[in-house]
Amino acid sequence: xxxxxxxxxxxxxxxxxxxxxxxxxxxxxxxxxxxxxxxxxxxxxxxxxxxxxxxxxxxxxxxxxxxxxxxxxxxxxxxxxxxxxxxxxxxxxxxxxxxxxxxxxxxxxxxxxxxxxxxxx
Numbered sequence: 001x002x003x004x005x006x007x008x009x010x011x012x013x014x015x016x017x018x019x020x021x022x023x024x025x026x027x028x029x030x031x032x033x034x035x036x037x038x039x040x041x042x043x044x045x046x047x048x049x050x051x052x053x054x055x056x057x058x059x060x061x062x063x064x065x066x067x068x069x070x071x072x073x074x075x076x077x078x079x080x081x082x083x084x085x086x087x088x089x090x091x092x093x094x095x096x097x098x099x100x101x102x103x104x105x106x107x108x109x110x111x112x113x114x115x116x117x118x119x120x121x
Contacts, residue, residue, distance in 0.1 A: 004113070008064040011056050012110045018049040018056070019107035022099050025049075033100070037092040046099055047083050053106070054080020070119050071109055 004012070025031065031042050057076045065073050079098065082090060112119035 004064070005061060007059075008061055009114065011060055012113055015053050015056050016107055016110050016114070018053045019103050019110070021049040022046055022103050023107075026099065033093070033096045036096045036099075043092060043095070047095060050095075050099060050103075051080050051083045054078075054083070068109075068113055068119060071106055076106075 025046050029035075029042060029045070031046060035042050036046065037043070054077050057073050058080070060073065083095075109119040
């Protein structure tokens with residue numbers, strides 16, 4: 001098993017932190033789907049770390065992306081572009097599905113990478 005570069009490790013650790021931030025905000029503020037879809041302030045508070053995940057993923061090395069292909073990195077980066085450039089037309093239900101269902105799996109996958117395990121989803 002090849003070693004992670006320091007840069008990729010740092011990026012993955014930051015993605016883990018952003019995943020934790022999303023989970024923490026959902027729990028701390030009692031954000032459920034109804035609150036998320038109806039309240040711009042709560043939605044923006046949760047989507048900011050999601051945007052950061054996409055920005056971070058965009059800087060992972062090609063070697064990393066080839067080796068750890070268990071998550072759709074291109075889609076993660078694409079989600080960032082949608083949040084940034086298409087916020088007014090963002091489907092809140094789709095975004096809710098991502099933050100409430102997909103983030104936990106992404107966090108687990110990244111944590112396995114950092115702990116030198118072989119990740120699986």
